[in-house]
Amino acid sequence: GGAANALKRDIEAAIADRERALKRGAAQPAGVDLTMPARAEWRGGLHLVTQVVDEICEIFHELGFTRAVGPEAETERYNFYALNFPKDHPALDAQDSFHLGGDVVLRTHTSPVQIRTLETYPPPVRVVIPGRCYRRDPFDASHSPVFEQIEGLAVDDRLTFVDLKATLSTFARRFFSSDTVVRFRPSYFPFTEPSAEMDVRCQICRGSGCPSCKQTGWMEILGSGMVHPAVLENCGVDSEKYTGFAWGMGPERIAMTRHGIPDIRLFSESDVRFLAHFATPIR
Numbered sequence: 384g385g386a387a388n389a390l391k392r393d394i395e396a397a398i399a400d401r402e403r404a405l406k407r408g409a410a411q412p413a414g415v416d417l418t419m420p421a422r423a424e425w426r427g428g429l430h431l432v433t434q435v436v437d438e439i440c441e442i443f444h445e446l447g448f449t450r451a452v453g454p455e456a457e458t459e460r461y462n463f464y465a466l467n468f469p470k471d472h473p474a475l476d477a478q479d480s481f482h483l484g485g486d487v488v489l490r491t492h493t494s495p496v497q498i499r500t501l502e503t504y505p506p507p508v509r510v511v512i513p514g515r516c517y518r519r520d521p522f523d524a525s526h527s528p529v530f531e532q533i534e535g536l537a538v539d540d541r542l543t544f545v546d547l548k549a550t551l552s553t554f555a556r557r558f559f560s561s562d563t564v565v566r567f568r569p570s571y572f573p574f575t576e577p578s579a580e581m582d583v584r585c586q587i588c589r590g591s592g593c594p595s596c597k598q599t600g601w602m603e604i605l606g607s608g609m610v611h612p613a614v615l616e617n618c619g620v621d622s623e624k625y626t627g628f629a630w631g632m633g634p635e636r637i638a639m640t641r642h643g644i645p646d647i648r649l650f651s652e653s654d655v656r657f658l659a660h661f662a663t664p665i666r
Contacts, residue, residue: 500536572606609627
């Protein structure tokens with residue numbers, strides 16, 4: 384009993400000594416106001432590009448399009464030949480695409496998902512296709528070897544270029560602002576005919592000319608066109624009965640256009656100061 388009481392007194396003394404030490408350490412340092420609110424800790428959030436991808440897909444979902452996805456490693460048939468690329472097209476060269484061996488490449492666009500969709504589902508088809516793509520591009524202010532892309536495809540009977548223009552113009556006015564001005568310029572893509580680039584009035588200078596739009600007052604945001612009959616036939620779709628339109632855009636460039644971001648590399652540099660400026664908290 385005596386030994387137990389002695390041990391108890393020793394423990395109580397040690398606790399009292401530690402309590403006094405903690406109180407001394409908690410004393411307010413000189414020049415520090417402990418009533419100031421604590422600095423908020425950033426807990427992370429959705430990346431700006433992820434936000435843009437989700438918003439674009441949601442707009443097209445409301446227009447009747449379903450989200451579709453596919454593999455990032457594709458055969459040359461799905462990535463090139465079924466899309467009407469000639470076998471001597473520069474995109475097939477080793478200096479332009481990442482070849483994994485044999486006839487397998489890292490996809491250079493999300494267009495292979497269009498082929499897979501048409502081979503799987505009969506028309507009518509309306510899909511929007513987000514995903515990561517790979518090209519041997521330099522990593523500079525406007526290019527990246529790894530980038531996000533969103534494509535869309537609509538195939539049905541009696542679809543025309545008017546439907547394409549109406550769909551993409553509606554998207555631009557929903558995404559940017561209701562007074563956004565758009566224009567279509569003739570272009571060329573192997574998988575569409577006719578083809579067109581779509582520009583929007585510069586969101587930074589409102590068309591007066593600035594470095595971001597290279598003083599033109601316009602910024603290109605996507606390429607589009609009517610699906611080439613050869614692409615439909617390659618997928619087993621009757622090109623005499625069905626027509627379609629397709630488009631492709633880069634979410635990074637779309638985000639840069641909307642927010643006036645000058646360098647695409649900012650999306651990949653993990654700078655918390657930049658990311659926190661646009662982050663939407665994850666709930």
